[in-house]
Amino acid sequence: MSSQDWRIGVAGLGTVGSGLLTFLGENPGFAPAGGKVSVTGVTARSRTRPRPYDISNLPWFDDPVALASAPDVDLFVELIGGSDGPAKAAVEAALKAGKPVVTANKALIAEHGAELAALAEAHGVPLLFEAAVMGGTPAVKVVREALVGDELLSISGILNGTCNFILSEMESGGRAFAEVLAEAQRLGYAEADPTMDVGGFDAAHKITILAALAFSCAPNFAACEVEGIDQVELLDIRMAKDLGYRIKLIASADRSEAGVGVRVHPSLVPLDHPLAQAGGALNALFIEGRRLGRIFIQGAGAGAGPTAAAVAADIADVMTAARRPVFQRPAGELTAFAAVDRSRSEVRAYLRLLVKDEPGVIAAVSETLAEAGVSIESFLQKPAAETEGVPIVLTTHQVSEAVLSEAVTQIARHPAVLQAPRLMRIARI
Amino acid sequence: MSSQDWRIGVAGLGTVGSGLLTFLGENPGFAPAGGKVSVTGVTARSRTRPRPYDISNLPWFDDPVALASAPDVDLFVELIGGSDGPAKAAVEAALKAGKPVVTANKALIAEHGAELAALAEAHGVPLLFEAAVMGGTPAVKVVREALVGDELLSISGILNGTCNFILSEMESGGRAFAEVLAEAQRLGYAEADPTMDVGGFDAAHKITILAALAFSCAPNFAACEVEGIDQVELLDIRMAKDLGYRIKLIASADRSEAGVGVRVHPSLVPLDHPLAQAGGALNALFIEGRRLGRIFIQGAGAGAGPTAAAVAADIADVMTAARRPVFQRPAGELTAFAAVDRSRSEVRAYLRLLVKDEPGVIAAVSETLAEAGVSIESFLQKPAAETEGVPIVLTTHQVSEAVLSEAVTQIARHPAVLQAPRLMRIARI
Numbered sequence: 044m045s046s047q048d049w050r051i052g053v054a055g056l057g058t059v060g061s062g063l064l065t066f067l068g069e070n071p072g073f074a075p076a077g078g079k080v081s082v083t084g085v086t087a088r089s090r091t092r093p094r095p096y097d098i099s100n101l102p103w104f105d106d107p108v109a110l111a112s113a114p115d116v117d118l119f120v121e122l123i124g125g126s127d128g129p130a131k132a133a134v135e136a137a138l139k140a141g142k143p144v145v146t147a148n149k150a151l152i153a154e155h156g157a158e159l160a161a162l163a164e165a166h167g168v169p170l171l172f173e174a175a176v177m178g179g180t181p182a183v184k185v186v187r188e189a190l191v192g193d194e195l196l197s198i199s200g201i202l203n204g205t206c207n208f209i210l211s212e213m214e215s216g217g218r219a220f221a222e223v224l225a226e227a228q229r230l231g232y233a234e235a236d237p238t239m240d241v242g243g244f245d246a247a248h249k250i251t252i253l254a255a256l257a258f259s260c261a262p263n264f265a266a267c268e269v270e271g272i273d274q275v276e277l278l279d280i281r282m283a284k285d286l287g288y289r290i291k292l293i294a295s296a297d298r299s300e301a302g303v304g305v306r307v308h309p310s311l312v313p314l315d316h317p318l319a320q321a322g323g324a325l326n327a328l329f330i331e332g333r334r335l336g337r338i339f340i341q342g343a344g345a346g347a348g349p350t351a352a353a354v355a356a357d358i359a360d361v362m363t364a365a366r367r368p369v370f371q372r373p374a375g376e377l378t379a380f381a382a383v384d385r386s387r388s389e390v391r392a393y394l395r396l397l398v399k400d401e402p403g404v405i406a407a408v409s410e411t412l413a414e415a416g417v418s419i420e421s422f423l424q425k426p427a428a429e430t431e432g433v434p435i436v437l438t439t440h441q442v443s444e445a446v447l448s449e450a451v452t453q454i455a456r457h458p459a460v461l462q463a464p465r466l467m468r469i470a471r472i
Numbered sequence: 473m474s475s476q477d478w479r480i481g482v483a484g485l486g487t488v489g490s491g492l493l494t495f496l497g498e499n500p501g502f503a504p505a506g507g508k509v510s511v512t513g514v515t516a517r518s519r520t521r522p523r524p525y526d527i528s529n530l531p532w533f534d535d536p537v538a539l540a541s542a543p544d545v546d547l548f549v550e551l552i553g554g555s556d557g558p559a560k561a562a563v564e565a566a567l568k569a570g571k572p573v574v575t576a577n578k579a580l581i582a583e584h585g586a587e588l589a590a591l592a593e594a595h596g597v598p599l600l601f602e603a604a605v606m607g608g609t610p611a612v613k614v615v616r617e618a619l620v621g622d623e624l625l626s627i628s629g630i631l632n633g634t635c636n637f638i639l640s641e642m643e644s645g646g647r648a649f650a651e652v653l654a655e656a657q658r659l660g661y662a663e664a665d666p667t668m669d670v671g672g673f674d675a676a677h678k679i680t681i682l683a684a685l686a687f688s689c690a691p692n693f694a695a696c697e698v699e700g701i702d703q704v705e706l707l708d709i710r711m712a713k714d715l716g717y718r719i720k721l722i723a724s725a726d727r728s729e730a731g732v733g734v735r736v737h738p739s740l741v742p743l744d745h746p747l748a749q750a751g752g753a754l755n756a757l758f759i760e761g762r763r764l765g766r767i768f769i770q771g772a773g774a775g776a777g778p779t780a781a782a783v784a785a786d787i788a789d790v791m792t793a794a795r796r797p798v799f800q801r802p803a804g805e806l807t808a809f810a811a812v813d814r815s816r817s818e819v820r821a822y823l824r825l826l827v828k829d830e831p832g833v834i835a836a837v838s839e840t841l842a843e844a845g846v847s848i849e850s851f852l853q854k855p856a857a858e859t860e861g862v863p864i865v866l867t868t869h870q871v872s873e874a875v876l877s878e879a880v881t882q883i884a885r886h887p888a889v890l891q892a893p894r895l896m897r898i899a900r901i
Contacts, residue, residue: 066621
């Protein structure tokens with residue numbers, strides 16, 4: 044087995060697929076376990092689109108399911124994307140045909156991971172997805188394999204390079220979200236429809252997968268709280284910085300007695316924290332274990348080269364014939380993590396208000412918070428800028444989310460408060 | 473196979489061994505591959521020494537080789553330490569008996585890895601050593617498994633927590649090496665004989681192992697250049713900081729046309745670099761791949777808990793029945809990396825001189841460097857302190873090590889130069 048040659052079918056020939064074909068073409072014997080890899084079939088939406096790798100000599104399939112089922116394909120690589128449709132159908136077909144599957148598809152695994160894991164285990168084949176999280180930076184393998192000798196407590200990090208790039212550019216260039224997004228789209232860093240990235244859904248898929256691996260659960264994307272960066276204003280970035288924080292889109296998961304809480308939202312991170320220092324399109328992750336302490340991993344989170352390298356590493360893993368359940372426990376024993384009742388959790392928060400520039404407003408806000416039991420940690424008022432009203436910003440000490448939420452609702456009703464209050468969590472890292 | 477139970481023999485019951493026994497006792501079913509783990513034999517230098525884990529119910533062996541060969545031991549864990557002697561004999565006995573081996577022994581793998589790999593492969597069993605490098609932080613698995621889909625170019629990092637602690641304390645407390653070392657010994661952070669740590673040999677063992685994995689070579693400890701931190705003076709720490717650097721013990725390996733260069737030495741790291749910011753006993757590692765870019769990993773590099781967690785993760789890996797060669801290629805195909813001729817490589821350097829406080833000295837030094845072809849990047853002279861003479865410090869632009877070395881030899885002969893010049897490399901990271 045260890046020197047078996049492997050015939051690979053690759054579905055999806057965007058930049059990652061082309062990068063993979065180039066690598067496998069140049070390095071057919073790259074896998075340490077021995078044996079050579081050859082590509083025996085490809086499929087994509089368009090056969091004729093110009094690509095950096097010449098596919099004219101590779102057997103072409105119009106239908107991913109047909110490729111996944113082809114008799115001369117031993118291992119199926121899915122790079123089509125999308126949680127349903129042809130990607131899911133082809134992965135299912137490959138698993139049912141007893142073929143190992145390697146995918147970079149975070150949506151597919153986050154939304155249908157448990158069902159696919161059951162299929163993989165029923166047919167005794169691996170289903171690997173290192174490239175689905177942090178591109179070429181090995182988050183999946185680290186959580187899935189390297190840390191099983193400890194009980195993991197929490198994971199938190201920056202898992203979407205597009206959002207991190209946009210937030211970094213907003214800060215460094217003093218530019219608004221919409222302007223930076225438009226530039227990122229021109230440069231190809233953001234999709235034409237940016238919702239998956241800037242809405243937080245891409246990061247949510249990734250943290251859902253890591254949470255399942257860290258806490259031996261079935262992934263449950265529906266239970267992930269998601270807030271994107273589209274509401275982050277330049278004013279908040281500046282105010283946060285004055286308070287010693289940088290705003291990052293933080294994806295996190297932790298296990299407590301209440302269950303497994305999984306969420307993605309813009310958060311304030313102390314400026315001297317490694318997550319605050321991961322700028323541009325970098326991804327970064329902290330993993331905390333009971334005995335291991337905190338492990339930090341940082342690297343490119345996307346890009347054709349790194350993502351194709353992660354896919355290739357998974358192919359090499361398949362070739363070792365290792366047998367592990369997809370999500371740490373046999374699929375039949377997995378329960379999906381349930382949504383945690385957030386109102387019972389405690390947070391420290393950042394609250395920005397736009398108020399009328401008149402006497403007594405600050406006193407009224409402070410009083411409302413004090414009566415509700417919200418203790419203020421710091422307070423910042425900047426001179427009024429071009430906008431109507433005066434922005435005031437405060438951070439709270441630890442407080443229950445339910446209490447905070449009720450206090451903010453009351454403040455919002457105050458006649459001197461001109462806009463819906465802006466509330467963000469301060470990262471607990 | 474995937475639900476086989478495993479009987480483990482543990483040799484060496486220091487803090488790591490005791491931590492492992494505690495973990496396995498509480499979590500016999502921790503391995504994702506399924507099957508339970510039980511400890512069926514232990515050995516250590518003393519049977520009666522007080523330990524946090526009660527071993528009175530475990531079968532005791534006086535001889536590690538006998539434990540490694542015992543019929544009711546399926547997997548042998550070696551935590552004795554030392555490159556030769558009972559550790560090596562017991563590991564060899566286990567491999568010859570066809571038993572998988574998990575070890576935390578960096579000296580053993582760095583000095584005898586190739587020969588043990590051949591033995592492991594001849595008997596068809598894995599030899600794993602995650603705990604040998606960076607404790608519970610998964611450097612070995614990342615380099616060995618997660619990055620095989622790329623060509624690695626270089627590795628560099630902080631691999632010895634004791635040295636990092638001492639250097640951090642020297643800087644923060646303004647204290648001399650000997651004083652901080654004595655305190656570290658009192659606190660148990662440094663051994664009674666600190667040579668392995670402060671002499672750089674522990675870090676050299678670790679980078680030798682990572683270099684072998686990264687570049688598919690046999691480990692060759694003898695070819696590793698080693699300089700420790702015992703000659704680092706507080707004055708250099710201060711001068712370096714004034715120039716924007718922090719002194720760290722950096723272990724590095726890179727592949728070039730000249731071969732694989734592996735070395736450990738005190739280096740100047742820019743203050744805003746992540747390696748400069750890894751303080752205390754932390755370990756940190758940068759891995760650079762042609763397509764992956766730079767991946768950064770940081771975490772606890774030692775300690776009973778993290779190290780035992782790494783050993784347990786290796787046990788879980790053995791249980792997956794994965795088949796990989798020990799050092800990326802079959803042992804028979806491995807060649808040891810050869811020592812690279814350093815005089816041909818280029819460096820940027822930090823040079824400190826103690827000179828007589830008289831006119832013309834700086835001009836003479838500058839002239840000698842200029843004539844040799846060494847270009848000065850920055851120059852720093854501090855007012856004379858309590859010592860005789862004036863310390864002057866300079867950093868160079870990129871220069872051949874041979875040229876630099878010759879220039880420094882000439883400078884050392886100048887009658888106004890009072891001490892042997894102090895030369896350190898500026899890290900190329």
